[in-house]
Amino acid sequence: MPRNQQILLVSRPQGQASVDNFRLVECDTPPLADGHVLVRHHYLSLDPYMRGRMNEGKSYAAPQPLGEVMIGGTVGRVVESRHPRYAPGDWVVGMGGWQLYSVVDANQPGVLRKVDVSRIPPSHYLGAVGMPGVTAWYGLVKIIEPKPGQTITVSAAAGAVGSAVGVLAKQRGCRVVGIAGGPDKCAYVRDELGFDDCIDYKQHPDLRALAGALKATCPDGIDGHFENVGGTVLDAVMLRANAFARVALCGMIAGYDGQPLPMLNPALILINRMRIEGFIVSEHMEVWPEALAELGELVGSGRFRPRESVAQGLAAAPEAFLGMLKGRNFGKQLVKLVDD
């Protein structure tokens, strides 16, 4: 059996996460039991939700246990199979974790999904045609429920989730305005993703400025908002929200380090008769087939070309992860685990 490398969580962050919270170890892959499959990971997905799992305490998921392999989505190929549905060479998506190989009991429902890489590059199954894409689809379609002509805003618009929200909302005839950090990301959101506009929040550092920028580019107000960040962005959107505006609350990345991030004026929920709803896409498995079909078609046809930031090698994962939490990535953050 091949030699494996793994990254474990070895301590919990006090405030900001750091590389010291992780440790790279080597070990053997275990021999395959009947029904099991050995997968070599080609890409590891890095996602903001992982920061929440590093904390102890109440959240929607159990904390990541200390001393165990960090959880994470992976796409890779079957190396060896003792399950009739999988053969060496098959491309599969799963939650393989921060490691080079995983051994999977393929009889457990949903742990492995075979994917077709003829039209869609495998890495996109961790992004636009994977969990982030379905997250975008669920929040937009099921919570925001956009109508043609409505104005939809999206924070972290250059990211894996935000970019998909915008493309899906454009498909539905909406005016779509992104919020992102820096001129490069804003240009990508406007010019490559096809958003109608993108606000650089770094140019509008306080609530008043950001609300003013939203007012300028959303003259008819905001009907729906997809929130990946929280804090000032959400406060500003609430000031410009129309009656019956919907907010899909997907991430509060600004609050992951422990400091609570208050909502300045929740009375606006009443004044604007808003609906704010938090969700986790893994609790809505019933939408995945429909969502993946639409997203696969958009990516496969080339109408949606999501960018990726790719770090090379498992050892680079902690730095890449911390950089993503600070917004240093551009599009979907991945770690490539094989050499070309």
Add this chain to the structure above:
Amino acid sequence: MPRNQQILLVSRPQGQASVDNFRLVECDTPPLADGHVLVRHHYLSLDPYMRGRMNEGKSYAAPQPLGEVMIGGTVGRVVESRHPRYAPGDWVVGMGGWQLYSVVDANQPGVLRKVDVSRIPPSHYLGAVGMPGVTAWYGLVKIIEPKPGQTITVSAAAGAVGSAVGVLAKQRGCRVVGIAGGPDKCAYVRDELGFDDCIDYKQHPDLRALAGALKATCPDGIDGHFENVGGTVLDAVMLRANAFARVALCGMIAGYDGQPLPMLNPALILINRMRIEGFIVSEHMEVWPEALAELGELVGSGRFRPRESVAQGLAAAPEAFLGMLKGRNFGKQLVKLVDD
């Protein structure tokens, strides 16, 4: 034509509202045009939403104009009619305002509603069998969507809206816990209204204490919450909310005086996958018949006996209104405009 008395809004509050914002004036009632009806008001309803109307600036309703009669719900009797559907002596509910008489164009749809006072005392058409009752019904039935066995909490539980929320939730097989100020109100909520428990927020003056009290009396967490107040109560409920908890946001009375009232930890909306929705009952007229039928049956049969605080005489309205904003009333706040 009889001589009328009116209370006008003559200035907007700077911070807290005061009696100086109002002025009592006398005038003649105008002669009746064809299709018009003269109504003598027996009761005027005082409601928290009026405080919002006193402010200038963006809200769900236009501000109350200065120099005009304060808006408000009224129940009274027809004195004179030039409309075929109304006859002297008929009991009618309408938005007559803070005055003794109103002249109504009865051809306008919805401005007057005849009511049957044989089983239900007329004043209840301003409370449990009126706008506050329908407000409770809409937020509970349409937003919270309670299931039997779930735990529902209600702030301002002794008030006109809160009391109806609790009674309606008990009808649906829920465990219902109120939050109210002071031992008398809590005893009323428990013993007369039939809530399972009531927390005196004055005995639990900070977030930690209130969350602890909620934990003690809601051991299975909170599945739905009806919010009439905002602030610490909502923060504490969010700490104890179960997955997929719903919050119907009906009032933020603590914020009416201008100071924004932040929500401490909106990340809990995500962590608990909550849905928070603001609403105004006048935008959901389609539910009124069904809601009033249930509420009328509960009050008419004596299963729901809402308390009332009744001030005597139009001149007492401003003081009674300001007292209600401070929680000094007990149940529905009314002003009686006739002598017995």
